[in-house]
Amino acid sequence: GQQVMQIPQYQHVQEGEDFTTYCNSSTTLSNIQWYKQRPGGHPVFLIQLVKSGEVKKQKRLTFQFGEAKKNSSLHITATQTTDVGTYFCAGLFSDSNYQLIWGAGTKLIIKP
Amino acid sequence: KAGVTQTPRYLIKTRGQQVTLSCSPISGHRSVSWYQQTPGQGLQFLFEYFSETQRNKGNFPGRFSGRQFSNSRSEMNVSTLELGDSALYLCASSFRSPGLKTSGANVLTFGAGSRLTVL
Numbered sequence: 001g002q003q004v005m006q007i008p009q010y011q012h013v014q015e016g017e018d019f020t021t022y023c024n025s026s027t028t029l030s031n032i033q034w035y036k037q038r039p040g041g042h043p044v045f046l047i048q049l050v051k052s053g054e055v056k057k058q059k060r061l062t063f064q065f066g067e068a069k070k071n072s073s074l075h076i077t078a079t080q081t082t083d084v085g086t087y088f089c090a091g092l093f094s095d096s097n098y099q100l101i102w103g104a105g106t107k108l109i110i111k112p
Numbered sequence: 113k114a115g116v117t118q119t120p121r122y123l124i125k126t127r128g129q130q131v132t133l134s135c136s137p138i139s140g141h142r143s144v145s146w147y148q149q150t151p152g153q154g155l156q157f158l159f160e161y162f163s164e165t166q167r168n169k170g171n172f173p174g175r176f177s178g179r180q181f182s183n184s185r186s187e188m189n190v191s192t193l194e195l196g197d198s199a200l201y202l203c204a205s206s207f208r209s210p211g212l213k214t215s216g217a218n219v220l221t222f223g224a225g226s227r228l229t230v231l
Protein backbone atom coordinates (compact mmCIF):
# COMPACT_ATOMS: atom_id res chain seq x y z
CA GLY A 1 0.00 0.00 0.00
CA GLN A 2 0.97 3.64 -0.14
CA GLN A 3 3.38 4.89 2.46
CA VAL A 4 4.81 8.22 3.46
CA MET A 5 8.24 7.97 5.05
CA GLN A 6 9.24 10.80 7.36
CA ILE A 7 12.72 11.44 8.74
CA PRO A 8 14.30 11.97 11.15
CA GLN A 9 12.27 10.54 14.01
CA TYR A 10 13.84 13.00 16.45
CA GLN A 11 15.94 16.10 16.10
CA HIS A 12 17.69 17.79 18.97
CA VAL A 13 18.72 21.38 18.33
CA GLN A 14 20.01 24.30 20.31
CA GLU A 15 17.61 27.21 20.41
CA GLY A 16 18.43 29.39 17.44
CA GLU A 17 19.55 26.53 15.22
CA ASP A 18 17.62 25.41 12.17
CA PHE A 19 15.41 22.32 11.93
CA THR A 20 14.33 20.31 8.90
CA THR A 21 12.05 17.31 8.49
CA TYR A 22 11.56 15.39 5.26
CA CYS A 23 8.76 13.29 3.84
CA ASN A 24 9.05 10.91 0.92
CA SER A 25 6.66 8.78 -1.08
CA SER A 26 7.35 6.15 -3.69
CA THR A 27 4.35 7.29 -5.72
CA THR A 28 3.02 10.67 -6.76
CA LEU A 29 0.97 12.58 -4.25
CA SER A 30 -2.09 14.71 -5.02
CA ASN A 31 -1.10 17.02 -2.22
CA ILE A 32 0.65 17.00 1.11
CA GLN A 33 -0.33 18.55 4.41
CA TRP A 34 1.72 19.45 7.45
CA TYR A 35 0.51 19.38 11.04
CA LYS A 36 2.10 20.28 14.35
CA GLN A 37 1.35 18.59 17.65
CA ARG A 38 2.54 20.34 20.78
CA PRO A 39 3.40 18.14 23.80
CA GLY A 40 0.16 17.06 25.42
CA GLY A 41 -1.86 18.54 22.58
CA HIS A 42 -3.50 17.46 19.38
CA PRO A 43 -2.37 17.89 15.76
CA VAL A 44 -3.04 21.30 14.29
CA PHE A 45 -3.03 21.96 10.58
CA LEU A 46 -0.18 24.14 9.33
CA ILE A 47 -0.32 24.13 5.57
CA GLN A 48 -1.25 22.24 2.42
CA LEU A 49 0.92 22.03 -0.70
CA VAL A 50 -0.69 21.14 -4.00
CA LYS A 51 1.47 22.25 -6.91
CA SER A 52 4.66 20.68 -8.16
CA GLY A 53 7.69 22.62 -6.88
CA GLU A 54 5.54 24.73 -4.60
CA VAL A 55 7.23 26.70 -1.82
CA LYS A 56 5.25 28.38 0.93
CA LYS A 57 6.43 30.36 3.91
CA GLN A 58 4.90 31.07 7.28
CA LYS A 59 7.21 33.41 9.17
CA ARG A 60 10.21 31.21 10.05
CA LEU A 61 8.69 28.06 8.51
CA THR A 62 9.35 27.13 4.88
CA PHE A 63 7.46 24.31 3.23
CA GLN A 64 8.46 22.74 -0.08
CA PHE A 65 6.81 20.24 -2.41
CA GLY A 66 9.09 18.40 -4.81
CA GLU A 67 8.93 18.78 -8.55
CA ALA A 68 7.80 15.18 -8.93
CA LYS A 69 5.30 15.58 -6.06
CA LYS A 70 6.91 12.66 -4.25
CA ASN A 71 8.68 14.52 -1.48
CA SER A 72 8.23 17.47 0.80
CA SER A 73 10.14 19.25 3.51
CA LEU A 74 9.53 21.62 6.39
CA HIS A 75 12.36 23.89 7.43
CA ILE A 76 12.32 26.07 10.52
CA THR A 77 14.86 28.86 10.71
CA ALA A 78 16.25 29.89 14.09
CA THR A 79 14.15 27.63 16.27
CA GLN A 80 12.42 28.97 19.34
CA THR A 81 11.01 27.16 22.37
CA THR A 82 7.54 27.65 20.93
CA ASP A 83 8.51 25.40 18.02
CA VAL A 84 8.83 22.35 20.27
CA GLY A 85 6.52 19.52 19.28
CA THR A 86 6.05 16.81 16.71
CA TYR A 87 5.65 17.70 13.06
CA PHE A 88 3.66 15.35 10.87
CA CYS A 89 3.26 15.24 7.14
CA ALA A 90 0.19 13.63 5.61
CA GLY A 91 -0.04 12.78 1.94
CA LEU A 92 -3.08 12.39 -0.21
CA PHE A 93 -2.99 9.84 -3.00
CA SER A 94 -5.58 10.18 -5.72
CA ASP A 95 -6.12 6.43 -5.93
CA SER A 96 -6.56 5.84 -2.20
CA ASN A 97 -10.15 6.94 -1.88
CA TYR A 98 -8.67 10.26 -0.79
CA GLN A 99 -7.51 8.88 2.53
CA LEU A 100 -4.64 10.78 4.13
CA ILE A 101 -1.52 8.69 4.66
CA TRP A 102 0.51 9.94 7.62
CA GLY A 103 4.24 10.09 8.17
CA ALA A 104 5.55 8.89 11.52
CA GLY A 105 6.36 12.43 12.63
CA THR A 106 9.54 14.23 13.61
CA LYS A 107 9.88 15.35 17.19
CA LEU A 108 11.68 18.64 17.62
CA ILE A 109 13.52 18.84 20.93
CA ILE A 110 15.34 21.95 22.02
CA LYS A 111 18.38 21.28 24.16
CA PRO A 112 18.47 23.12 27.47
CA LYS B 113 -17.29 28.64 15.72
CA ALA B 114 -17.05 25.66 18.02
CA GLY B 115 -14.26 23.19 17.35
CA VAL B 116 -14.32 19.43 17.36
CA THR B 117 -15.60 18.17 20.70
CA GLN B 118 -14.61 14.81 22.10
CA THR B 119 -16.02 13.20 25.20
CA PRO B 120 -14.98 11.95 27.61
CA ARG B 121 -11.54 13.52 27.80
CA TYR B 122 -10.15 10.92 30.18
CA LEU B 123 -11.32 7.50 31.20
CA ILE B 124 -10.00 4.44 32.95
CA LYS B 125 -11.24 0.96 32.17
CA THR B 126 -10.18 -2.57 33.03
CA ARG B 127 -9.32 -5.37 30.67
CA GLY B 128 -12.33 -7.03 29.12
CA GLN B 129 -14.59 -4.01 29.44
CA GLN B 130 -15.83 -1.98 26.54
CA VAL B 131 -15.74 1.74 25.91
CA THR B 132 -17.62 4.22 23.75
CA LEU B 133 -16.09 7.53 22.72
CA SER B 134 -18.00 10.41 21.20
CA CYS B 135 -17.05 13.07 18.68
CA SER B 136 -19.02 16.13 17.57
CA PRO B 137 -17.54 17.64 14.41
CA ILE B 138 -17.36 21.27 13.42
CA SER B 139 -20.73 22.49 12.19
CA GLY B 140 -20.95 21.84 8.46
CA HIS B 141 -18.27 19.16 8.44
CA ARG B 142 -19.69 15.85 7.33
CA SER B 143 -16.59 13.68 7.44
CA VAL B 144 -15.25 12.29 10.70
CA SER B 145 -12.05 10.29 11.08
CA TRP B 146 -10.69 8.47 14.09
CA TYR B 147 -7.05 7.91 15.00
CA GLN B 148 -5.20 6.06 17.74
CA GLN B 149 -2.01 7.54 19.11
CA THR B 150 0.15 5.67 21.60
CA PRO B 151 3.03 7.33 23.51
CA GLY B 152 5.81 8.27 21.15
CA GLN B 153 3.93 6.85 18.19
CA GLY B 154 2.42 8.45 15.20
CA LEU B 155 -1.18 8.55 14.18
CA GLN B 156 -2.73 5.20 13.39
CA PHE B 157 -5.85 5.54 11.24
CA LEU B 158 -8.90 3.70 12.53
CA PHE B 159 -11.75 4.66 10.22
CA GLU B 160 -13.52 7.47 8.43
CA TYR B 161 -17.23 8.15 8.16
CA PHE B 162 -19.20 10.31 5.78
CA SER B 163 -22.98 10.51 5.63
CA GLU B 164 -23.33 7.71 8.15
CA THR B 165 -21.24 5.36 5.97
CA GLN B 166 -17.78 4.06 6.67
CA ARG B 167 -15.62 5.21 3.74
CA ASN B 168 -12.18 4.02 4.82
CA LYS B 169 -10.90 1.61 7.41
CA GLY B 170 -7.47 1.07 8.93
CA ASN B 171 -5.82 -2.15 10.04
CA PHE B 172 -7.42 -2.66 13.41
CA PRO B 173 -9.20 -5.74 14.74
CA GLY B 174 -12.94 -6.02 14.69
CA ARG B 175 -13.07 -5.03 18.36
CA PHE B 176 -12.81 -1.48 17.09
CA SER B 177 -15.99 -0.20 15.52
CA GLY B 178 -17.64 3.10 14.84
CA ARG B 179 -20.71 4.76 13.53
CA GLN B 180 -21.93 8.15 12.43
CA PHE B 181 -25.32 9.67 13.04
CA SER B 182 -27.44 11.81 10.76
CA ASN B 183 -26.21 14.98 12.51
CA SER B 184 -22.60 13.92 11.65
CA ARG B 185 -21.73 13.15 15.25
CA SER B 186 -19.71 9.98 15.53
CA GLU B 187 -18.96 7.36 18.11
CA MET B 188 -16.32 4.69 18.28
CA ASN B 189 -16.50 1.59 20.39
CA VAL B 190 -13.79 -0.73 21.59
CA SER B 191 -14.94 -4.03 23.00
CA THR B 192 -13.04 -6.52 25.15
CA LEU B 193 -10.39 -3.99 26.06
CA GLU B 194 -6.75 -5.01 26.17
CA LEU B 195 -3.85 -3.31 27.92
CA GLY B 196 -2.47 -2.31 24.52
CA ASP B 197 -5.58 -0.28 23.79
CA SER B 198 -4.38 2.37 26.21
CA ALA B 199 -3.92 5.39 23.99
CA LEU B 200 -5.06 8.82 23.00
CA TYR B 201 -7.99 8.52 20.62
CA LEU B 202 -8.30 11.48 18.31
CA CYS B 203 -11.25 12.47 16.21
CA ALA B 204 -10.92 14.83 13.26
CA SER B 205 -13.53 16.40 11.03
CA SER B 206 -13.33 17.86 7.55
CA PHE B 207 -15.46 19.04 4.67
CA ARG B 208 -14.28 16.05 2.67
CA SER B 209 -16.83 14.16 0.71
CA PRO B 210 -16.42 11.45 -1.93
CA GLY B 211 -15.59 13.00 -5.23
CA LEU B 212 -15.08 16.48 -3.84
CA LYS B 213 -11.73 17.71 -5.08
CA THR B 214 -11.65 21.16 -3.56
CA SER B 215 -8.12 21.55 -2.27
CA GLY B 216 -9.12 22.52 1.23
CA ALA B 217 -11.70 19.82 1.62
CA ASN B 218 -9.33 17.31 3.11
CA VAL B 219 -7.86 19.49 5.80
CA LEU B 220 -8.49 17.93 9.19
CA THR B 221 -9.46 19.70 12.37
CA PHE B 222 -8.72 17.56 15.39
CA GLY B 223 -10.43 17.40 18.72
CA ALA B 224 -8.48 17.40 21.98
CA GLY B 225 -8.76 13.62 22.19
CA SER B 226 -9.99 11.02 24.63
CA ARG B 227 -7.22 9.50 26.71
CA LEU B 228 -8.05 5.89 27.54
CA THR B 229 -6.16 3.94 30.18
CA VAL B 230 -6.77 0.21 30.41
CA LEU B 231 -5.74 -1.44 33.67
